[in-house]
Amino acid sequence: MTRGTFYRVEHETRYVHTGRASTSQHVACLRPRVSPRLTLHDHELDVDPEPGAMVERVDYFGNALHQFEILTPYQEMRAVSRSLVEVWPRAEAIDPDESLPWEAVRDAALAADAPFDPDIEFRYASPYVTLDPSLAVFARASFPEGRPFIAAAVDLMRRIHTEFEFDPGSTTITTPVARVLADRHGVCQDFAHLQIGCLRALGLPARYVSGYLLTDPPPGQPRLVGADASHAWLSVRCPRVGWVDLDPTNNALPDVRHVTVAWGRDYGDVSPLRGIVLGGQRQTLHVGVSVIPVEPPSAQSA
Numbered sequence: 001m002t003r004g005t006f007y008r009v010e011h012e013t014r015y016v017h018t019g020r021a022s023t024s025q026h027v028a029c030l031r032p033r034v035s036p037r038l039t040l041h042d043h044e045l046d047v048d049p050e051p052g053a054m055v056e057r058v059d060y061f062g063n064a065l066h067q068f069e070i071l072t073p074y075q076e077m078r079a080v081s082r083s084l085v086e087v088w089p090r091a092e093a094i095d096p097d098e099s100l101p102w103e104a105v106r107d108a109a110l111a112a113d114a115p116f117d118p119d120i121e122f123r124y125a126s127p128y129v130t131l132d133p134s135l136a137v138f139a140r141a142s143f144p145e146g147r148p149f150i151a152a153a154v155d156l157m158r159r160i161h162t163e164f165e166f167d168p169g170s171t172t173i174t175t176p177v178a179r180v181l182a183d184r185h186g187v188c189q190d191f192a193h194l195q196i197g198c199l200r201a202l203g204l205p206a207r208y209v210s211g212y213l214l215t216d217p218p219p220g221q222p223r224l225v226g227a228d229a230s231h232a233w234l235s236v237r238c239p240r241v242g243w244v245d246l247d248p249t250n251n252a253l254p255d256v257r258h259v260t261v262a263w264g265r266d267y268g269d270v271s272p273l274r275g276i277v278l279g280g281q282r283q284t285l286h287v288g289v290s291v292i293p294v295e296p297p298s299a300q301s302a
Contacts, residue, residue, distance in 0.1 A: 003086065003296045004039065004086040004087050004088040004089075004256065005086065005087050005088075005256045005293065006041075006084065006085070006086050006087075006293065006294045006295065006296050006297075007084075007085050007087065007214065007259060007291050007292060007293055007294065008082070008083070008084055008290075008291075008292045008294050009032070009081075009082070009083045009084075009085060009212055009259060009289075009290070009291050009292075010080065010081070010082050010083075010288075010289070010290045011030055011080070011081040011212075011230070011272065011287075011288075011289050012078065012079070012080045012081075012286075012287065012288045012289075013078070013079045013080075013272065013273050013285070013286070013287050014076060014077070014078045014079075014285070014286040014287075015076065015077045015277075015283050015284070015285060015286075016075065016076045016283065016284045016286065017074075017075050017076070017277075017279075017280035017281060017282070017283045017284075018280075018281040018282045018283075019075070019279060019280050019281035019282075020073045020074065020075055020279060020280065021070075021073065021074055021075070021077070021277050021278065021279045021280030022073050022278045022279040022280075023069065023070060023071055023073075023277075023278050023279075024069065024070045024077065024275055024276060024277040024278065024280075025067075025068075025069045025070075025275050025276050026067070026068055026069070026070075026079075026273060026274065026275030027065055027066070027067050027273070027274055027275060028045060028065065028066040028067075028068070028079060028081070028272065028273050029059075029063055029064075029065055029210070029261065029262050029270050029271065029272055029273075030045060030066070030079075030081035030261065030272055030273070031043050031045070031064040031065075031066070031081070031083070031261070032083050032085050032211075032259055032260065032261050033062075033063060033064065033260050033261055033262055033263070035260065036088070036091075037087065037088045037089075037090065037260075038085055038086070038087055038088070038259070038260055039085065039086040039088075040083065040084075040085055041084040041085065041086060041297070042082075042083065042084040043081070043082070043083045043084075044081075044082050045066050045079065045080070045081050045082075046079070046080045046082070047068060047070070047077070047078070047079045047080075048077070048078045048079075049070050049072050049074050049077065050070075051068035051069055051070055051071075052069055052070065052071035052072075053068065053069055054066060054067070054068035055067050055068075059264075059269075061262070061263060061264045061269060061270075063261075063262035063263070063264070063269075063270060064262075073279075075280075079273060084294075084297075085259055086296075087256045087258075087259060088256070089255050089256050090255065094150065094241065094244060094253065096148060096150040096151035096153075096154050097148050097151050098148065099148040099149045099150040099151065099238045099240075099241055100148065100149055100238060100239055100240070101146045101147065101148060101149065102143050102147055102148070102149040102152050102202070102204065103145070103146070104149075104239075105149045105204060105205075105237075105238055105239065106202060106203040106204055108239060109123065110203075119205055119207075119237060121265055122200075122205040122206055122207045122237070122265065123200055123203060123204065123205050124200060125200065126265035126266045126268070126269075127265075127266060127268050128173070128174075128177075128193055128265075128266035128267050128268050129177060129193050129196050129197045129200065129208075129265070129266045130176060130177065130178070130197070131197060131200055131201045132176070132177065132178035132181075132197070132201075133201075134178055134181055134182070135177065135178065135181065135194075135197045135198045135200075135201040136198070136201035136202055138181055138198055139156060139198035139199065139201060139202055140202075141159070142155040142156040142159060143156075143202060149204070149236070149238050150236070150238055150241065150244055153195075153199065153204075153236050153244075153246060154246065154253070156195060156198060156199075156248075157195060157246045157247070157248045157251060158251050160191050160194060160195055160248040161191075161248050161249065161250070161251035162251075163184060164180075164184050164185060164186065164191060164194075165184060165185040166185070166186075166187060166188075166249065167185035167186060167187070168187055170183070170185045170186060170187075171185075171186045171187065171190050173189060173267055175190065177190070177193050177194050177197040180193070180194050181194060187249075188231055188232045188233070188249040189232045189267050191232075191248040191249050192208055192209070192232040192233055192234045192248065192249075193208070193266060193267070194248070195234055195246065195248050196208060196234050196266070199236060204236065205236065205237045206234050206235065206236050206237075207234065207235050207237075207243075207263050207264065207265065208232065208234055208263060208264055208265060208266045208267060208269070208270065209232065209233050209234060209235055209245060209260055209262075209263045209270075210230060210231075210232055210260075210261045210262050210263070210267070210270040210271075210272070211230075211231055211232075211233070211258055211259045211260045211261045211262075212230065212231055212258070212259040212261070212289060212291045213231045213250075213257060213258060213259075213291060214257040214258075214291050214293065215228060215289075215290055215291045215292060216292075216293070217257075228288070228289055228290070229287065229289050230272055230287070230289060231247075231249070231258070232249075232267065233245055233246060233247040233248070233249070233254055233258065234246055234248075235263065245258065245260075259291060272287075
């Protein structure tokens with residue numbers, strides 16, 4: 001039987017405080033999301049100090065979350081997510097020029113007899129994606145009248161990759177997308193938010209995707225920007241095709257080198273680890289991510 005591509009993923013997060021934190025509560029969004037293109041063979045989340053309680057739940061968007069609380073004082077908290085995943089290529093190749101005209105996708109949910117759209121929230125502004133008019137102006141160069149939706153979205157992805165500089169430290173997660181557009185630099189979260197904002201400004205559905213990139217590229221291929229860290233890209237939804245992933249940071253349609261963890265309206269819905277800490281004074285965040293290709297497990301150990 002044909003197998004997918006296997007990866008062992010480790011994501012370590014450390015919070016180091018200058019003082020002692022008394023207690024804290026956290027929500028982790030670190031478990032890779034199971035889908036027709038991703039099989040999760042194993043996952044564990046280790047937290048030190050040991051939580052007083054930990055529960056697993058599923059959020060509104062279908063993402064797996066771990067919610068835990070630490071009741072003993074500490075100066076350093078460490079959370080390590082370890083996963084074994086199998087990633088499959090898309091079953092059918094996508095021809096961007098065969099998708100519906102973008103106006104038809106925009107108008108699909110607006111018709112009087114249109115059925116309820118369960119993904120309607122992906123067409124509108126969200127906390128980290130405000131719809132400044134400048135976004136629609138920038139997007140329209142890729143969306144002339146009658147152009148196929150996916151072809152236009154791919155062109156917009158290419159323009160962001162070409163015209164914007166990957167510049168760590170130039171923004172924070174709260175930098176408005178209009179500022180990213182004006183300054184022409186940022187990181188993967190910014191570029192995902194920017195393209196999502198451009199699409200939504202035209203009335204088109206787009207969602208934010210969090211995940212990882214393969215650490216080491218195949219022989220002879222360049223290393224992808226964003227490796228060794230959490231990565232972000234977006235998906236657009238097109239009738240008759242479904243959701244299609246786009247990675248503007250790398251000008252790529254994600255395939256087996258991208259590992260999806262979660263999706264939502266924007267980063268705020270799927271941040272890897274968030275919480276509330278009592279005490280601790282100032283804190284320093286350290287994050288390390290490894291995505292390592294591995295051989296498929298043997299039949300005996302599967």
